[in-house]
Structures are given as C-alpha cells and as structure tokens.
Amino acid sequence: MATTTAADKATREEYLQIHRWMCIAKALDDRMHILVKQGRAPFVGSSRGHEGIQVASTAAIGADDWLVPHYRGLANAIVRGLTMKEWMLAVFAKAGDPLSAGRNIPGGCYSYHRLQIAPVSQVVASWIPKAAGIAYAAKLRNERSVVLCTFGDGATSQGEFHEGVNFAAVHRLPVVFVCENNSYAISVPIRLQMANPNVAERAAGYGIPGVTIDGTDVPVCYEATREAVARARSGEGPTLIDAKIWRINSHTSEDNQAKYRTTEELEEAALHDPIVRFVDWLIGRRWITAEEAAEVQAAYDAEASEAADWAEQQPDPLPEDALKNLFG
C-alpha cells in the first residue's frame, strides 16, 4: 500500500497554497471589474490567464529575494504578501494605499519596500535593466538574493529588454527573466511584434539558457522557475523563461478586445484558464475536490467584496500631500 511521506505532504501543501493565491488574485480581479462597471473604481488591468505563471514563479523565490514585476502583476504581489485590503486601498486611491499612497492607477505600481517589490513603471520594459541593476548590487554586496523580473511579450521589442538581459548575462547576475507571453501588446498580435514567436530562443544570443513552457500549467511553471532560481543563486547567472499563456480579458478596462480578436479566439482563450486547469490537476491527485475548490473561491470572492466596501470608506489622501515624495 502506498504511504504518504512528509515530503508528499509538504508538496501537497505548497500546491494548495498556490491554488489559494490564484483564487485570491481571481477574486480581486473579478471584484475590480464589478467595481468599474458600478462606476466605483476607475480601472482594471486584468491578470486573468496570467495567474498560473505569476503565482508559481513568485512562489519559487524567497522572502529575501526581489520581485520586479510588470504592471499586470497582481498575483505576483499577492504571493509576496499584499493583502486584499491593501490592494483595495490602492484601487480606491486612498491615503493608506501602501503602494503609492493613492498616486498611481491600480496596477501602475507595486512598490512595496517591506515585501521587496521594486517600483515598476508604466514605461514598458523600463524595469528590466532595473532588475539587472538590483541583481548587480546584490552580487557586489555578496548577498545571496535572486531577482524575479516579469514582463510581457511586447516588452521584448523594447531596447531595454536587450540592455537588461545582456548586462545580466555578461555579469552572470542572479536574475530570472519571465516573459508572460500572452501574444498581445494591447491590440498588436505577436506576429506583428516579432518574426520568431519563441522569446526563449533569443537566450542563445546572450549565452544564457532559454526555456519555453506552457504558462498555464502550474506544476511546470513552478519547477521551471525553481530550477532557474537555483541556477541564479548558485552563481550560474540568469535564465530567460518564455511562458506561453492566453490573455482572457481585454488589455485593460479601457480596451475592447472584441474589436481585434475573433469570437472563436476569445472562446479558445477562455478554455486556457490556468485556475481551471490547476484545479483539475489537484483533483486528479485527490488533493482537493471540486466542491472544496469552489468553496475556496467563493470564500475569497466574499472577502474581496468586503475588502472593497471597507476600503471605499477609508480616508482620501490630503490635497496638500499631492506633491509629496515626487520629483519636480
């Protein structure tokens, strides 16, 4: 008879925790869409479809490591410890918003010193050389920290992608570069963005490993990132991971993807929901039942709603603080 080892139990608990984080991200995402429709919140940049690679990659780094995410990285920030209430303070641009004190659009900034999340910028790809810089500093200081840097496929067309990855490769810096390849940069499809759709193949030009993975397959994402983190930590340098995913929602709530994606393509995208796929995987291992998975999601949905109602009642920033901590 098969016995359950302590290692099995640990793995099971890791994957159930990954599932909970994905459900939190979905709950917040869905709630933000409702808030926008109700006219209570201004904007959503959805992570739907990205949760698998975002949660798995961030779960692969430790508390002393750095996250340098792109603006779509809500699920990454959740794994680092951002709470639902904190996120909703940012959504409503409240004074207590720990990310930008109400200055940035939701998702425009995940800067959080306590959680070692470096400030991102709306300027696409500008954070990639910054990630290399943080890793360079860690190396110079003989620290063992690793930097997880995430970006979209569109970002790889920017010069900063080349500058950041090349610098990290030359100096064998401890960075894991993860391209969340949803094959769109707003309305621009990947075929108009790059002649070779496999971003990982560019790694050879930098002399580093490149790995292409199915970014909707959570265990694959987790293992690939853990391997890259181990390489980085042992001084072997950066890895470039190309995680192929499907963007389920429009680029943001300001966009209407029905204008440039066919009905068939949108129906196909909905079939590649990483949460559905991961729940099936967990059920297959008998680590969760369909009913339990639905209960987890429903509990977080309710909590996201409560967090929104609570945050909406919190104080607004003071007008006289508007220019505080800004470069002028």
Ligand SMILES: Cc1ncc(C[n+]2csc(CCOP(=O)(O)OP(=O)(O)O)c2C)c(N)n1
């Ligand atoms: C330098 C720069 N150019 C253009 C924009 C406008 N813009 C914001 S998001 C975006 C698309 C980026 O696509 P991608 O990197 O694939 O990430 P995704 O949003 O698909 O996750 C663009 C063009 C910008 N913010 N910065």
